[in-house]
Amino acid sequence: MIDNLSWVAAYPEILLLVMACVILLVDLAVKTPLRDATYLLTLLTLGGVALLTGVYASTGQVLVGFGGMIISDPMGNWLKCFASLAMMATLVYGRSYAGARDMLRGGEMFTLALFSLLGMFVMISGHNFVVIYLGLELLSLSSYALVALRRDDGKAVEAAMKYFVLGSMASGFLLYGMSMVYGATGSLDLSEVVRAIAGGEQTLVGSPHVLTLGLVFMMAGLAFKLGVVPFHMWVPDIYHGAPTAITLMIGGAPKLAAFAILIRLLVQGMLPMVVDWQQMLAVLAVASLLVGNLAAIAQTNLKRMLAFSTIAQMGFMLLGLLAGVVDGDGGNMANAYGSSMFYVVSYVLTTLGAFGVIMLLSRNGFESDNISDLAGLNQRSPLYAGVMAICMFSLAGVPPLVGFYAKLSVLQALLASSQPVYLGLALFAVLMSLIGAFYYLRVVKVMYFDPPAQTAPIQAGVDARSVLSLNGALVLVLGILPGGLMTLCAQAITALTI
Numbered sequence: 239m240i241d242n243l244s245w246v247a248a249y250p251e252i253l254l255l256v257m258a259c260v261i262l263l264v265d266l267a268v269k270t271p272l273r274d275a276t277y278l279l280t281l282l283t284l285g286g287v288a289l290l291t292g293v294y295a296s297t298g299q300v301l302v303g304f305g306g307m308i309i310s311d312p313m314g315n316w317l318k319c320f321a322s323l324a325m326m327a328t329l330v331y332g333r334s335y336a337g338a339r340d341m342l343r344g345g346e347m348f349t350l351a352l353f354s355l356l357g358m359f360v361m362i363s364g365h366n367f368v369v370i371y372l373g374l375e376l377l378s379l380s381s382y383a384l385v386a387l388r389r390d391d392g393k394a395v396e397a398a399m400k401y402f403v404l405g406s407m408a409s410g411f412l413l414y415g416m417s418m419v420y421g422a423t424g425s426l427d428l429s430e431v432v433r434a435i436a437g438g439e440q441t442l443v444g445s446p447h448v449l450t451l452g453l454v455f456m457m458a459g460l461a462f463k464l465g466v467v468p469f470h471m472w473v474p475d476i477y478h479g480a481p482t483a484i485t486l487m488i489g490g491a492p493k494l495a496a497f498a499i500l501i502r503l504l505v506q507g508m509l510p511m512v513v514d515w516q517q518m519l520a521v522l523a524v525a526s527l528l529v530g531n532l533a534a535i536a537q538t539n540l541k542r543m544l545a546f547s548t549i550a551q552m553g554f555m556l557l558g559l560l561a562g563v564v565d566g567d568g569g570n571m572a573n574a575y576g577s578s579m580f581y582v583v584s585y586v587l588t589t590l591g592a593f594g595v596i597m598l599l600s601r602n603g604f605e606s607d608n609i610s611d612l613a614g615l616n617q618r619s620p621l622y623a624g625v626m627a628i629c630m631f632s633l634a635g636v637p638p639l640v641g642f643y644a645k646l647s648v649l650q651a652l653l654a655s656s657q658p659v660y661l662g663l664a665l666f667a668v669l670m671s672l673i674g675a676f677y678y679l680r681v682v683k684v685m686y687f688d689p690p691a692q693t694a695p696i697q698a699g700v701d702a703r704s705v706l707s708l709n710g711a712l713v714l715v716l717g718i719l720p721g722g723l724m725t726l727c728a729q730a731i732t733a734l735t736i
């Protein structure tokens with residue numbers, strides 16, 4: 239670990255902030271309807287940031303800056319790299335969609351996307367309660383504005399209001415929990431917090447009961463940001479009401495930051511309380527798998543179905559975090575947390591492809607967001623039908639796609655714990671995956687076996703078609719050859735400073 243390199247540790251965030259401000263000013267002179275210059279400059283920025291964070295991650299160094307308030311480690315840098323690439327793909331898919339709906343009239347979508355990504359970066363790098371909360375608020379405020387970007391659409395405005403009210407409440411829970419933990423430990427730094435908790439009542443400056451209550455409030459706030467049961471009420475409405483391009487911005491890259499914040503707060507900050515938060519994670523995971531999969535079966539709207547699918551997928555990811563430490567034994571950490579990281583990366587990759595198809599099938603005045611809208615898609619475009627089928631099969635956990643290996647790795651981490659209750663959780667997760675396969679395969683059936691519902695030509699730019707093809711290919715290739723990404727995730731977790 240190298241300290242006193244504050245500026246070096248924060249170079250990706252500094253670059254992103256400077257370029258977001260530059261793009262905001264440059265856009266004032268852009269007059270084209272699709273904001274060509276703004277779009278290209280944004281993609282170059284995202285590509286540069288992804289390259290920089292990838293170089294940082296590949297070195298394996300851990301840099302600490304600003305008095306320990308931020309940390310630059312392999313896990314964080316890989317997540318930043320993947321988040322940048324996910325945001326780049328989102329903008330490529332969503333540019334034409336947003337232009338047809340008058341969402342690019344001022345270029346705010348691009349700058350708000352960069353500021354939301356900056357919030358994710360700060361969350362991922364944060365090693366202090368205040369820094370993590372500031373990153374979370376920057377992401378949240380940018381997301382509220384993005385959801386309401388189509389201000390002439392009643393559903394979008396309603397979704398933004400719901401998101402703002404519920405998001406503010408969840409932020410309050412998280413901040414209240416952090417204040418309680420601060421009151422009990424006397425520090426906002428995660429390293430100091432974990433030492434104070436490990437020392438027992440002798441090193442705590444407050445009551446242990448206050449510490450436990452603070453953990454409960456923090457878990458409630460984190461559960462909302464993940465969208466897991468029983469804090470899931472916002473997910474279907476926001477996914478459905480927000481423009482599809484913005485839905486992907488909320489449901490894609492931020493999941494990587496949410497995983498990072500769980501690792502920072504629970505593993506690096508409150509590991510001595512592992513027994514307490516493991517029980518909470520178990521309840522959240524079981525409830526999310528049950529409610530998410532059963533509710534998704536009843537959906538006819540594709541975006542709402544994917545929203546409930548997200549709830550179930552996040553429940554599966556929590557199972558990996560649950561298996562990381564058993565009775566204080568950290569032997570399974572790299573395997574379990576690495577599996578969870580692999581799971582969330584593969585989920586984001588698959589979600590990008592699914593929403594990319596929805597956006598490219600939409601046109602001015604028509605939202606292709608009902609399952610019936612995909613009827614006969616294979617006859618209209620074998621490419622789009624193939625990519626969507628790959629994504630659905632991957633989410634269902636069908637081999638040889640990446641979703642199958644992601645689920646398998648989490649189940650292996652559970653079984654490695656050798657505890658009977660974890661065996662029960664693994665069996666329950668397999669049962670829920672079988673139930674979930676029904677609604678994923680229903681989409682494939684509609685695309686390949688139902689008569690075409692639409693005859694309008696599918697129009698998409700070369701950039702969007704190329705990225706979509708690459709997206710689908712990665713879902714397939716990473717399922718056949720998952721070793722490289724799995725090793726990368728395991729090594730990133732092993733480098734964590736706990």
